[in-house]
Amino acid sequence: xxxxGGREEDALGREALAYADALHNLARYLTGHASDAEDxxxxxxxxALSAAHQFTPGTNLKAWLFRILRNTFLSHHRHERHNxxxxxxxxxxxxxxxxxxxxxxxxxVELDRLRKxxxxxxxxxxxxxxxxxRTVILLDLEGLTEVEVAQVVGCAVGTVKSRLAxxxxxxxxxxxxxxx
Amino acid sequence: xxxxxxRALLLDARRGRLSAGMQxxxxxxxxxxxxxAHENAADALxxxxxxxxxxxxxxxxxxxxxxxxxxxAGDALPSPPPVARPTAxxxxxxxxxxxxxxxxxxxLAAAVLVLALVPLxxxxxxxxxxxxxxxxxxxxxxxxxxxxxxxxxxxxxxxxKPWFEGRLDFAPVVRFEGDADFPLRGGAIGYYLDRKAxxxxxxxxxxxxxxxxxxxxxxxxxxxxxxRIGPVEAQVTASRGFNTILWREGDLxxxxxxxxxxxxxxxxxxxxxxxx
Numbered sequence: 001x002x003x004x005g006g007r008e009e010d011a012l013g014r015e016a017l018a019y020a021d022a023l024h025n026l027a028r029y030l031t032g033h034a035s036d037a038e039d040x041x042x043x044x045x046x047x048a049l050s051a052a053h054q055f056t057p058g059t060n061l062k063a064w065l066f067r068i069l070r071n072t073f074l075s076h077h078r079h080e081r082h083n084x085x086x087x088x089x090x091x092x093x094x095x096x097x098x099x100x101x102x103x104x105x106x107x108x109v110e111l112d113r114l115r116k117x118x119x120x121x122x123x124x125x126x127x128x129x130x131x132x133x134r135t136v137i138l139l140d141l142e143g144l145t146e147v148e149v150a151q152v153v154g155c156a157v158g159t160v161k162s163r164l165a166x167x168x169x170x171x172x173x174x175x176x177x178x179x180x
Numbered sequence: 181x182x183x184x185x186x187r188a189l190l191l192d193a194r195r196g197r198l199s200a201g202m203q204x205x206x207x208x209x210x211x212x213x214x215x216x217a218h219e220n221a222a223d224a225l226x227x228x229x230x231x232x233x234x235x236x237x238x239x240x241x242x243x244x245x246x247x248x249x250x251x252x253a254g255d256a257l258p259s260p261p262p263v264a265r266p267t268a269x270x271x272x273x274x275x276x277x278x279x280x281x282x283x284x285x286x287x288l289a290a291a292v293l294v295l296a297l298v299p300l301x302x303x304x305x306x307x308x309x310x311x312x313x314x315x316x317x318x319x320x321x322x323x324x325x326x327x328x329x330x331x332x333x334x335x336x337x338x339x340x341k342p343w344f345e346g347r348l349d350f351a352p353v354v355r356f357e358g359d360a361d362f363p364l365r366g367g368a369i370g371y372y373l374d375r376k377a378x379x380x381x382x383x384x385x386x387x388x389x390x391x392x393x394x395x396x397x398x399x400x401x402x403x404x405x406x407x408r409i410g411p412v413e414a415q416v417t418a419s420r421g422f423n424t425i426l427w428r429e430g431d432l433x434x435x436x437x438x439x440x441x442x443x444x445x446x447x448x449x450x451x452x453x454x455x456x
Contacts, residue, residue, distance in 0.1 A: 021238040041239060161188070
C-alpha cells in the first residue's frame with residue numbers, strides 16, 4: 001500500500017472480501033481438492049494482509065489477489081500432489097491436432113459434442129490440463145484482461161494470448177475423450 | 181489473411197476487440213475458409229460451455245466464518261514469507277494491517293450475515309426459477325435451429341418412450357400420446373442445465389412445442405407465483421417471446437416451452453398432467 005488514508009483501506013478490505021468466491025474457485029481447480037482449496041485461500045488472505053502495504057490503490061486488487069494465490073500455490077502445492085501434468089503450456093505440443101483428429105475436427109461431430117457436453121465432463125477435462133492451462137482459462141473466464149492475466153502469471157501479454165489459445169485448444173482436445 | 185492470422189483473432193473478434201477493418205478482413209476470411217469457420221464455431225461453443233456449464237466452487241461459508249472469527253479475535257494469522265519483499269518499515273506495516281483488519285472484520289461479518297440470510301430468503305421465497313426458464317427457452321431455441329432436432333421420429337408415444345431406455349438414467353413419465361390438436365412429432369436426448377433430459381416435441385398447428393423431462397432434484401424450483409393447474413402446481417411465465425411452464429411431479433421436472441399462446445400451452449399441460 002502506498003500511502004492513502006483509512007477510508008481507502010476500508011474500501012480495499014471490503015473489495016478484497018468480494019473476491020473470496022472467485023479465489024476459492026481458482027484454488028479448487030488448482031489444487032483439485034476442497035480442503036486444499038480452503039487452505040490455499042486462507043493462506044492467500046493471510047499473505048495479502050501481511051503484504052497489503054505493497055498494493056497500489058487504483059490498480060487491480062482482484063488480479064493482485066489472484067497473483068498471491070497462484071504464487072502461494074506454486075510454492076506449496078505444485079510438486080506435492082494432484083497435478084497430473086508436468087511441464088508448462090509453452091512446452092506442450094500435444095494440442096496440435098494429429099492428422100486423424102484433424103479429419104475428425106472437420107466434421108460436425110465436435111460441434112455436436114460441445115453442444116451436449118455437461119459440467120462434470122468439462123470439469124474433468126479442465127482438471128486434466130496443466131496448471132498453466134487451467135490458470136489462464138479460469139482467469140480469462142473471471143473476466144481478467146490479457147494484461148491482468150499477464151500480471152498474475154508473470155509473463156508477457158503476447159504470451160498470454162498464445163497460452164490461452166493453446167489452453168482452449170487443449171481443452172477441446174480433452175473433451176474429445178468424452179465423446180460418446 | 182492467412183489461417184494462422186485469422187485463428188489468432190477469433191477470440192478477440194467474438195469479444196468485440198477488433199477494429200472495424202480487422203473484423204471485416206476476418207469475416208471475409210471466415211466466409212471463404214471452412215476450416216477456420218469450424219474453428220470459430222467450435223471455440224465459441226467451448227466458451228458457452230465454460231461460461232454456462234463449468235461448475236463453480238464458491239468459498240464455503242465455514243471458511244468465511246473461520247476467517248472472520250480468526251481476524252476479529254485478533255489471532256495471529258499464518259505469516260508465510262511474503263510473495264514479494266516488503267519495503268515499508270515493519271511498524272508501518274503493522275499499523276496498516278491493524279487498520280485493514282478493522283476494515284475487513286466488519287465487512288466479513290456483514291458478508292457472513294448476508295450469506296447466511298440469502299439462502300434462507302430464497303428457501304422461503306423460492307425465486308430460483310428465472311435461470312430454469314432461461315435454460316428451457318435456450319433448449320427450445322437450440323432445438324428449433326438444429327438441423328436434425330429429432331433423434332426419433334414419432335410413431336406414437338409407445339414408440340418414442342421405449343427409445344429412451346438405455347439412453348437416460350431415469351424413465352421419463354409422459355403418458356399423453358398426442359392428439360389432433362397436439363400431435364407428437366418425436367423425441368431426442370437433450371441437456372437441461374447439468375443433466376440429461378428427455379425431449380418430446382409436439383406441434384400446435386405450425387408451431388413447435390418442446391417438452392423437457394429431467395430429474396428434478398437439486399434444482400432451484402420456483403415457489404412463488406405458482407398456479408394450480410389440474411393436479412400440479414406450475415409456474416407460467418413469458419420470456420423472450422416464449423411462454424414457459426415449469427412443474428414437477430415426484431422425482432421428475434417438466435418444462436414446456438413454445439411461442440404458442442399461453443392458453444394453448446396450458447391446454448397441453450392439462451393433457452399432460454391429466455395423463456400422468
